[in-house]
Amino acid sequence: MQEFSKKLAVQFKPKYLFAHLVLFGVGLVLLYPLIFMVTVGFFTEEEFMTTVLGLLPFAKQPTWENFLVLFNGSADAAIQQYFLNSTIRTVYATFWALLTALLAGYVFARLKFRGKEVIFLTLLATQMIPATVALIPTYLQFARWPFAGGNNIFTGGTGILDTWWVYLIGGPSINIMGAFLVKQSMEKVPYELDEAAKVDGAGTLRIIFRILLPLQMPIMAFIAITTALATWNDFITPFFYTSSDHLQTLPAAITRLSSAAASPGTVPNWPLIITLSLGTTLPALLLFFFFQKYIVQGLANTGIKG
Amino acid sequence: MKIKKIAALTGTALLAAALSACGGGGAATTENGTGAEKAGGEVSSTPGMTTIKVLNEGAVSIGVGKLDDLFAAKEKEYTDTGVSLDYTPGSPVETFPLQYQKIMSEQLKSKKIEVVTEDWGWGEPLIQKQTAGFLAKNIPDIIVGETQMPGFAQQGLLEPFPDEMADEIRETVSPAAWKPMEVDGKIYGLAAQPGVSNLFWNKKLVEQAGIDPNKTITTWQELRDNVKKVTEAGAGKFYGGGVYAAPNFGGYLRYGALIAINGGSFADDSGQPAFNSPQNAETVALLKDLNAAHPPGLMVNNNEGSYFDAWNKGQIAYLIDGPWRVQESKTAGLDLGMAPIPLSPNGKAANVTIGAAFHSVPKDAKNKEAAFEYIKVMYGEQIQQLVADSNTRSPILKSIGESQKYQDKHPEMYLHYQAMSGDVTGLPTFTKDNSKAWQLWGDAVVKSIMTDGDIQSLLDEAQQRALNVTK
Numbered sequence: 200m201q202e203f204s205k206k207l208a209v210q211f212k213p214k215y216l217f218a219h220l221v222l223f224g225v226g227l228v229l230l231y232p233l234i235f236m237v238t239v240g241f242f243t244e245e246e247f248m249t250t251v252l253g254l255l256p257f258a259k260q261p262t263w264e265n266f267l268v269l270f271n272g273s274a275d276a277a278i279q280q281y282f283l284n285s286t287i288r289t290v291y292a293t294f295w296a297l298l299t300a301l302l303a304g305y306v307f308a309r310l311k312f313r314g315k316e317v318i319f320l321t322l323l324a325t326q327m328i329p330a331t332v333a334l335i336p337t338y339l340q341f342a343r344w345p346f347a348g349g350n351n352i353f354t355g356g357t358g359i360l361d362t363w364w365v366y367l368i369g370g371p372s373i374n375i376m377g378a379f380l381v382k383q384s385m386e387k388v389p390y391e392l393d394e395a396a397k398v399d400g401a402g403t404l405r406i407i408f409r410i411l412l413p414l415q416m417p418i419m420a421f422i423a424i425t426t427a428l429a430t431w432n433d434f435i436t437p438f439f440y441t442s443s444d445h446l447q448t449l450p451a452a453i454t455r456l457s458s459a460a461a462s463p464g465t466v467p468n469w470p471l472i473i474t475l476s477l478g479t480t481l482p483a484l485l486l487f488f489f490f491q492k493y494i495v496q497g498l499a500n501t502g503i504k505g
Numbered sequence: 506m507k508i509k510k511i512a513a514l515t516g517t518a519l520l521a522a523a524l525s526a527c528g529g530g531g532a533a534t535t536e537n538g539t540g541a542e543k544a545g546g547e548v549s550s551t552p553g554m555t556t557i558k559v560l561n562e563g564a565v566s567i568g569v570g571k572l573d574d575l576f577a578a579k580e581k582e583y584t585d586t587g588v589s590l591d592y593t594p595g596s597p598v599e600t601f602p603l604q605y606q607k608i609m610s611e612q613l614k615s616k617k618i619e620v621v622t623e624d625w626g627w628g629e630p631l632i633q634k635q636t637a638g639f640l641a642k643n644i645p646d647i648i649v650g651e652t653q654m655p656g657f658a659q660q661g662l663l664e665p666f667p668d669e670m671a672d673e674i675r676e677t678v679s680p681a682a683w684k685p686m687e688v689d690g691k692i693y694g695l696a697a698q699p700g701v702s703n704l705f706w707n708k709k710l711v712e713q714a715g716i717d718p719n720k721t722i723t724t725w726q727e728l729r730d731n732v733k734k735v736t737e738a739g740a741g742k743f744y745g746g747g748v749y750a751a752p753n754f755g756g757y758l759r760y761g762a763l764i765a766i767n768g769g770s771f772a773d774d775s776g777q778p779a780f781n782s783p784q785n786a787e788t789v790a791l792l793k794d795l796n797a798a799h800p801p802g803l804m805v806n807n808n809e810g811s812y813f814d815a816w817n818k819g820q821i822a823y824l825i826d827g828p829w830r831v832q833e834s835k836t837a838g839l840d841l842g843m844a845p846i847p848l849s850p851n852g853k854a855a856n857v858t859i860g861a862a863f864h865s866v867p868k869d870a871k872n873k874e875a876a877f878e879y880i881k882v883m884y885g886e887q888i889q890q891l892v893a894d895s896n897t898r899s900p901i902l903k904s905i906g907e908s909q910k911y912q913d914k915h916p917e918m919y920l921h922y923q924a925m926s927g928d929v930t931g932l933p934t935f936t937k938d939n940s941k942a943w944q945l946w947g948d949a950v951v952k953s954i955m956t957d958g959d960i961q962s963l964l965d966e967a968q969q970r971a972l973n974v975t976k
Contacts, residue, residue, distance in 0.1 A: 249837050251818045335637045342641035357643050439634055442623040444569045455624050469810070 233480070240265045240474040247470045265474035277444060278452070278475075284437075285448040288366050289430045296374040296426040297419055303373055304381025304415075305407050309393065319382075322375050334439060341365060341440055365440040377422040384418045385411060420493035428483050449479045554619045555875045558645035561624040562862040564698070565605045572610045572620040579603050594890045595910075601895045608891060612882040618875045627651075628754075644867045646876040652754050654863040655685055656934035658693035659776075664866040664873055665691035670881065678884050679922070681858050682901040685931025686865070697883040698898035699861030700827035701924045702762045704728075704847060708840040710822035714738035721844040725791055728823065728847050732798035735822040745798030746821030750954060752947025755809040757932055758859045759825055762846050764788050765855035765930060771946060776936035778971035780946055781964040787849065789953045789960050796954045805951045827859045828921040832897045843917050845924060855928040860898075893918075899925060938974040945971045 209215065234255070239247065241261040250256065272278035307319050342358040349356025359365055388411060396410050412419070434450035441447065447455075453475045561569060568575045580590055583600050592598045613620060623645055625634045632653045638644040639662050650657075657663050666674065671692045674683050681701055686694035708718035714735040722728055732745025739745075748763065750756045757771070764770065769784030779785075796804045799821065803812055815821050816830075817837040824830065825846055834841045845854060864883060866876040882888060889902035896915055899922035900906045906922040935942040949967035953960045 245836065248814075248817050248833075251820070334633065335640060338637035339641050342643050354642075358641075360641075360643060438626065438630060439637070442569075442625065454630065455626060 233477075233484075236473050236477040236480075239470055240477060242470040244468045244470060265471045268471060269474050269478045278449075278478075280445060281447050281449045281452045282478075284446065285431060285450075288448060289427050291366070292430040293423050293427045296377055296422055299373040300377025300381050300422050301407065301412065301415070301419065303375075303378035304385055305411065307378065308382040308385035309390070322373075323379060326375055330435070334435070337369065338440065341369060361441045361443055361446065363446065365436065365446075369436065369440065374422065374426065377426070380418050380422065381415060384415055388414055417493055417496035420490060421496075424486060424490050424494060427486060431483050431486075432479070449475070453479060551619055554614075554617050555872050556619050556621055557647065557872045557875045557879060558621050558623055559647040559864075559879065560645050560649040561622050562649050562864075563627060564860075564862065565602045566622070566624070567602050567606050569622050569624045572606055572622060575622075576603070576607065576610075592891075592894075594887070594894065596894060597896065598891060598894045601891065601897070604891055605888065608887045609879070609882055612885065612887065613875075613879060616875075616878050618878055620879070639867065639869070642869045644869050646866065646870040646872045647864050647879055648867055649862050649864050651861060651863065652758070652932050653934075654694050654865060655688065655931055656939060657865070658686060658688045659934055662868055663693040664868050664870065665693055666695075666880070667877060670877060674884065677903055679899075679901045679903060679906060679925045681856075681861070681925035681929040682884070684929055685858050685861070686863050694863035694865035695880055695884060696858070696861035696863050697888060697901065698892045699901065699925065700829065700859045700898060701856040701921065701929055702759055702825050702827055702846060702859055703830075703921060703924060704844050705824045705826060705830050705834065706842040707816075707819060707822045707834075708842050710735055710739070710743050710819065711842070713743075714822070718840075718842060721842075722847050723844075724847050725849045725852075729791070729794050732795060732823055736798040739822075743819060744800055744821050745795070746816070746823045747795030747798060747804070748792070748825040749804065749809060749812045750792050750796070750950060751805045751807050751809065751812075752944065752951050753807060753809070754932070754943075756805075756947065756950075757943065758857055760788070760792060761857035761932060762825060762855070763791065763849075765857055765928070766846060766852040767849040768852060770933070772933035772935055776934060777975055778935065778942055778946070778968055780949065780971060781961065781968040783961075786961050786964055789950055789964065791849075792950065793954050793960070805954060828899060828918060829860065829897050831917050831921075832895075841917075843920060845920065853928070854924075855930075856924050858929055858931050861931070901925070935971075935975045937976070941974045942971045945974070 210219065238256050238258075239252075241258040241263075242250070242256070243258070243260060243262050243264070246258055246260060250259075269278060272280075307315060338360070341360045343353040344350060344358035344364075345352055347356070347364070348358045348360065348362065350358055359368065392410055393406050396406050401410065432450055434448070434454045437446060437448045437451035438454055441451075453472065567579045580603065583590055583603065588599050590600055590603070592600065592604050598604055610620065625631050631650060635644070635648060635650065635653070635657070638648075639657075648657075654663075665671070674692060674695065678695070681699045682697070683692050683695050686692055704722070706718070711718045711731070714731070715738070716731055716734060722731060728747065732747055735743070735745040749759050761771070764785060767784045767788045769782050769788055770779050773779045792804075800815065803815060803821075806812060813826070813833075816824050816826075817833065817839070819839065831841065831843065846856070848854065864880055866873050866880070870876055884902060886902065886905070889900040889905050892898055893900040893905050893911055893915065896918055899915075899918045900911070905911055906919075906926075911922075912919045945967045949963045952958055953963050
């Protein structure tokens with residue numbers, strides 16, 4: 200108790216107090232959009248339209264309607280289906296990212312073969328291509344997928360566009376950045392560990408999964424979190440390569456609502472759009488909140504500094 | 506051994522997940538009734554019917570999927586919120602999108618056509634997806650869009666309307682619905698409920714500035730004077746307003762009407778930029794004056810929602826916008842004045858279509874004949890009577906729009922109908938690098954409005970730079 204009081208007294212020293220006040224202020228600024236989203240969620244469309252919003256808008260006639268739509272969906276928004284799709288896609292893409300990053304990282308960190316550096320640099324160079332540049336070529340690639348979707352070899356049908364294959368094949372490619380991070384991290388592990396395991400009779404897979412993987416946990420957690428966040432928030436893939444409602448994810452559904460709002464002549468239902476955005480943001484935020492320490496640990500392990 | 510088992514199990518699990526997800530997704534039945542969809546987004550057709558895919562238009566959307574499957578859920582949504590489903594032609598309609606789609610569905614069924622809707626978004630994402638769709642020859646039977654559609658027509662990506670249909674449209678339909686989609690004497694698209702801009706004012710705010718709220722203003726000078734007076738009376742609480750002028754299509758479409766009125770244009774007949782004409786410079790000078798009657802930065806804010814939010818909340822008094830403003834303002838409880846856009850000293854009445862969702866049949870459409878039947882229903886009497894009853898837009902069918910009944914029942918919308926029937930154009934498409942050319946124009950206007958730079962010099966510079974990208 201005495202120690203606690205001592206600590207508290209230190210915290211209240213002017214220099215710490217000032218720092219805390221600044222941090223509190225910054226924290227409030229960062230949290231403000233979330234608070235705003237929650238309070239706006241209680242507005243009806245009509246009240247939102249006619250109210251001049253203050254810094255903290257409170258509805259005069261609060262309604263749960265927007266939150267009910269967030270959880271139950273509506274006639275033209277099957278929210279539960281979108282939520283399920285987002286979850287399946289995120290889990291699947293994260294699993295693949297981890298697997299490919301680990302295996303590719305091992306190959307580039309541990310194996311010796313001709314052209315290794317060239318291949319690695321080539322793979323890294325692909326990361327420099329902006330995603331938007333690849334949109335139309337990828338669309339064509341999916342549309343021309345051999346013998347799929349009515350294609351007579353390459354043409355005649357729609358390929359794998361507007362099917363789950365878009366997410367299964369197109370989404371989870373080799374995670375290059377993850378492979379790079381694993382390679383950096385693995386290179387710090389003494390090679391003697393591998394040799395000792397080999398002497399004990401371990402094969403390559405056992406070395407990867409039983410010896411090296413446990414040592415890569417922080418970086419694997421980092422890759423998992425960043426991939427999960429990116430996939431959860433990705434609206435481009437579902438929006439661009441699929442059209443059917445049953446394939447949509449939450450961000451894509453929100454983009455649809457927002458683009459309907461941008462269409463002249465339609466009254467945008469901002470409280471609903473903002474509430475749905477909150478529904479997209481929260482799971483990602485919680486994931487980040489609970490696992491943020493791994494992000495720091497993971498990056499520290501690779502020797503990359505911000 | 507254990508590791509091998511793990512690897513084998515992982516492989517099996519992955520394959521199973523892939524297959525089950527694929528199968529499950531395809532067979533998924535959603536609450537909104539898209540259960541008719543099969544894997545690959547294909548929808549099961551009713552035997553003997555031609556199924557056409559139609560892109561959704563926000564104003565009449567009731568969801569995506571087979572049209573007939575969407576009605577029940579939408580009806581339930583309306584009845585749950587106490588909205589009556591009753592509609593008799595000639596009376597007000599509360600469920601416009603539902604009634605619109607029901608009429609479309611019934612009329613097309615009699616021609617053995619059924620409709621499946623898809624939603625490809627709006628604005629830039631829609632344009633990108635349509636461009637990819639054209640390249641991959643994977644495009645619905647009817648596509649919809651606004652500013653990009655004349656460009657698609659010029660590039661030969663759209664099917665011209667059959668001559669007989671085009672002649673009928675020219676004779677019976679208001680020009681605003683098809684004129685912007687006319688290329689080399691052929692019609693390539695039609696909007697069932699296009700808009701043109703009018704001047705609106707908030708009577709309460711205008712009155713507070715000592716101006717007669719029932720007096721219509723007719724000249725640019727009056728507009729300048731009035732917005733100044735209102736801004737002074739508002740003392741920071743409300744402003745004069747005028748027109749949205751951000752560097753995006755929302756801005757170009759709205760102040761494009763002022764450019765047209767003053768005899769200016771964005772491009773010449775060959776699709777080359779025509780930014781620096783004296784008429785354009787005069788119009789930009791007006792915009793600069795109007796900017797002084799807005800909250801700082803609002804007039805050129807890229808988010809058009811913020812601008813119209815200010816109108817709905819009674820923070821700006823004057824506004825140039827499309828016809829939907831009438832109904833939206835009523836919903837927002839505003840007492841509204843409406844008149845044709847004021848004219849410049851040497852100007853004449855002219856306008857630019859806005860909020861026009863042009864429907865076109867792509868060259869690669871699989872069911873062109875059925876798609877043209879769809880468009881015929883759009884300008885048919887039943888749909889057009891419904892548009893008239895909605896009081897949000899004007900009908901395009903002359904027989905309804907010019908009828909005495911319509912003039913008496915919807916005086917404000919009749920004003921809009923008259924504006925639609927005058928000198929109406931669409932925004933032009935530049936010969937090359939259209940987006941870049943528009944951006945150069947938009948940036949020059951924003952610089953002219955927000956800085957002390959010489960307007961003519963800024964437009965000259967934009968013209969030169971635009972010529973470099975379009976030639």
